[in-house]
Amino acid sequence: MDFELSEEQKAIQTMVREFAEREIAPVAQELDEREEFPADIVRKLADLGLMGILFPKEYGGAAMDYISYALILEELGRYDASVALTVESHNSLCSNHIYLAGTEAQRRKYLPQLASGKVLGAWGLTEPASGSDAAGMQTTATLDGVHWVLNGTKNFITQGSVAGIYVIMAITDRSKREKGISAFILEKGTPGFRAGRKEHKMGFRASDTAQLIFEGARIPKENLLGELNHGFIDTLMILDAGRIGMAALSIGIARGALEESLKYAKERQAFGQPIANYQAIQWKLADMATEIDAARLLALQAADLRDRGQPFTKEAAYGKLFASEIAMKAASEAVQIHGGYGYIKEFPVERYFRDAKFCAIGEGTSEIQRLIIARQLLGRSYI
Amino acid sequence: MPVNIIVCIKQIIDPEIPASQFKIDPGTKRQVQGSHSLVISAYDQNAIEVAVQLKEKHGGKVTAVSVGGASAATALKSALSMGADEAILVDDPAIVASDQQGIAHVLATATQKVGVFDLILTGCVSGDWGDRAVPAFMAEELGIGCVGFVSRIEAKDGQVVLRRVVEDGYELIEAKTPVLVSIISDETNTPRYPKLKDIMAAGKKTIPVWKAADLGVDSERIGAAAARALITDVYLPVKESKCEMIEGDTPQEQAVKLAARLRELKLI
Numbered sequence: 024m025d026f027e028l029s030e031e032q033k034a035i036q037t038m039v040r041e042f043a044e045r046e047i048a049p050v051a052q053e054l055d056e057r058e059e060f061p062a063d064i065v066r067k068l069a070d071l072g073l074m075g076i077l078f079p080k081e082y083g084g085a086a087m088d089y090i091s092y093a094l095i096l097e098e099l100g101r102y103d104a105s106v107a108l109t110v111e112s113h114n115s116l117c118s119n120h121i122y123l124a125g126t127e128a129q130r131r132k133y134l135p136q137l138a139s140g141k142v143l144g145a146w147g148l149t150e151p152a153s154g155s156d157a158a159g160m161q162t163t164a165t166l167d168g169v170h171w172v173l174n175g176t177k178n179f180i181t182q183g184s185v186a187g188i189y190v191i192m193a194i195t196d197r198s199k200r201e202k203g204i205s206a207f208i209l210e211k212g213t214p215g216f217r218a219g220r221k222e223h224k225m226g227f228r229a230s231d232t233a234q235l236i237f238e239g240a241r242i243p244k245e246n247l248l249g250e251l252n253h254g255f256i257d258t259l260m261i262l263d264a265g266r267i268g269m270a271a272l273s274i275g276i277a278r279g280a281l282e283e284s285l286k287y288a289k290e291r292q293a294f295g296q297p298i299a300n301y302q303a304i305q306w307k308l309a310d311m312a313t314e315i316d317a318a319r320l321l322a323l324q325a326a327d328l329r330d331r332g333q334p335f336t337k338e339a340a341y342g343k344l345f346a347s348e349i350a351m352k353a354a355s356e357a358v359q360i361h362g363g364y365g366y367i368k369e370f371p372v373e374r375y376f377r378d379a380k381f382c383a384i385g386e387g388t389s390e391i392q393r394l395i396i397a398r399q400l401l402g403r404s405y406i
Numbered sequence: 407m408p409v410n411i412i413v414c415i416k417q418i419i420d421p422e423i424p425a426s427q428f429k430i431d432p433g434t435k436r437q438v439q440g441s442h443s444l445v446i447s448a449y450d451q452n453a454i455e456v457a458v459q460l461k462e463k464h465g466g467k468v469t470a471v472s473v474g475g476a477s478a479a480t481a482l483k484s485a486l487s488m489g490a491d492e493a494i495l496v497d498d499p500a501i502v503a504s505d506q507q508g509i510a511h512v513l514a515t516a517t518q519k520v521g522v523f524d525l526i527l528t529g530c531v532s533g534d535w536g537d538r539a540v541p542a543f544m545a546e547e548l549g550i551g552c553v554g555f556v557s558r559i560e561a562k563d564g565q566v567v568l569r570r571v572v573e574d575g576y577e578l579i580e581a582k583t584p585v586l587v588s589i590i591s592d593e594t595n596t597p598r599y600p601k602l603k604d605i606m607a608a609g610k611k612t613i614p615v616w617k618a619a620d621l622g623v624d625s626e627r628i629g630a631a632a633a634r635a636l637i638t639d640v641y642l643p644v645k646e647s648k649c650e651m652i653e654g655d656t657p658q659e660q661a662v663k664l665a666a667r668l669r670e671l672k673l674i
């Protein structure tokens with residue numbers, strides 16, 4: 024067992040940390056308030072290779088391992104969870120689905136565009152009436168000559184209104200439930216497809232979340248992604264790896280909560296001394312730090328298993344579950360340590376608190392993570 | 407015309423740490439690293455940026471050289487990931503505790519071993535000791551010109567135009583190459599963030615380690631025994647703060663008195 028990062032991993036961590044401190048931190052609060060998508064930052068991230076992290080160089084990617092990926096998302100999440108989610112969903116969900124399930128022609132056509140950051144990726148599974156129960160979707164795809172015709176609505180889709188390339192899950196054989204779902208690649212501008220309402224959110228306000236509407240949207244037959252009726256199985260695989268990213272992003276938020284709290288506890292005086300002198304505050308800080316480290320170890324364990332080609336479903340769920348829940352806890356304690364100042368917008372912990380809540384909802388709620396873990400422990404016969 | 411450049415970089419303890427965490431070892435009279443990270447001295451990073459930009463424009467080769475311990479390889483990898491083509495570490499126990507002239511001698515011999523160069527770049531001042539001596543000593547040793555505090559370099563027709571920052575403005579200096587230039591920061595030479603792929607490529611490159619003997623260094627001129635500058639004491643300045651109330655009947659009067667007092671204290 025080796026807990027030491029490689030020289031390259033450390034260099035990547037340093038680079039992203041410096042970038043986040045200098046380029047993202049100063050504008051994060053304003054982007055949040057204005058609900059503004061960080062297009063400039065995304066362009067710069069693309070130039071550094073962060074919009075094509077996971078896939079190989081021949082498709083324009085940086086061919087990074089999952090440990091590096093987790094380090095990158097933690098650093099981005101430290102200052103701006105919205106930027107981190109943009110990078111996460113673009114890489115983990117849309118790009119990774121095309122890379123892992125796509126044909127050679129699809130990879131060559133779409134991945135270099137996604138890596139360049141000139142075109143953003145989105146991934147549509149959730150619908151107005153189905154989230155956790157993703158297989159209960161209503162959107163359909165029917166073959167009509169050389170086209171697939173999509174009808175339905177997708178909900179809460181990250182990069183929904185700013186993406187250029189979409190991966191969409193739809194029913195291709197209703198009688199087979201999850202074994203009758205397929206994935207498709209769809210481009211912006213496809214007739215019959217449009218982005219609908221942009222959501223106004225509690226947190227992650229600089230991340231773009233929108234509805235997608237398909238009214239007889241016609242896409243070429245060759246845009247089926249992966250095998251016919253295999254879309255749901257691929258989706259589970261994509262979400263497994265995505266959880267490593269969501270765990271890392273959550274750890275970033277938690278670390279922000281701790282770092283801001285450490286700073287504040289030393290500065291803030293009450294009853295003639297810094298509040299850091301009080302054990303009630305010290306214990307909060309100690310718990311936060313311990314839980315952050317535990318969460319990081321879980322996330323990196325899952326990443327390491329993934330990198331070594333070992334099964335990692337359960338470990339990724341551990342990481343996502345634990346990291347997202349301690350992020351909420353850390354953010355809540357950070358607001359508490361800041362007292363009244365924690366509740367107003369001058370201090371960033373107010374934003375961390377709003378952002379952290381989503382971590383236990385997106386890409387599988389905490390309840391669903393526990394379900395996944397329990398299934399791994401008990402076997403499928405106990406569902 | 408391609409420009410071949412050697413950039414000398416120094417790895418130092420992160421100077422951004424709070425003063426309260428700054429510790430001095432009374433024996434060696436050097437800062438204790440503790441858990442603080444090591445970084446490339448800030449202006450040296452600007453020097454790398456200037457070098458890489460020149461290479462991108464004119465072609466040529468950038469070689470980064472550092473005198474230091476094994477850890478300095480990380481600084482050199484960082485230079486490689488920013489676009490340097492090669493990096494060389496000069497690491498020898500005999501060099502430890504050399505003074506500025508000793509280090510300049512080692513660097514000068516190292517640059518001669520690298521071979522042909524048009525420019526040698528350094529930072530204008532190091533972020534730890536800050537005594538600005540090495541560039542000039544090095545140029546003297548190599549018998550080439552030296553221009554300090556330069557923010558921009560333009561290369562044309564076998565010579566370079568150097569923009570040297572002076573109080574209230576800048577001077578443009580034409581210099582024949584080879585020349586040694588020390589670099590100061592400005593908005594054109596902000597160090598770039600290395601790209602993921604360049605970090606990985608740098609990871610794969612090997613950094614040769616040269617010993618004093620490989621360079622033909624004069625052993626009489628290096629190490630603590632040869633040092634001509636001796637540090638007798640290093641201490642943290644004691645910071646005192648006191649509060650002085652400025653009296654006055656009206657805000658205007660208070661402001662005038664405040665300004666007068668600040669001027670008296672030579673603060674404005």
Ligand SMILES: Cc1cc2nc3c(=O)[nH]c(=O)nc-3n(C[C@H](O)[C@H](O)[C@H](O)COP(=O)(O)OP(=O)(O)OC[C@H]3O[C@@H](n4cnc5c(N)ncnc54)[C@H](O)[C@@H]3O)c2cc1C
Nearest residue numbers: 146147148149153154155179180181384385386387388390
């Ligand atoms: C900001 C944001 C961005 C998003 N981005 C995307 C995206 O890019 N792509 C995408 O496809 N989706 C996206 N989503 C959707 C997100 O993945 C879903 O909201 C999430 O999976 C939960 O689904 P739901 O909202 O339908 O809740 P529901 O599934 O309706 O859940 C409601 C509650 O019931 C619980 N529950 C449900 N089933 C069970 C069960 N079997 N056992 C115990 N408890 C259960 C849940 O845990 C939850 O507490 C995003 C959502 C948001 C808010």
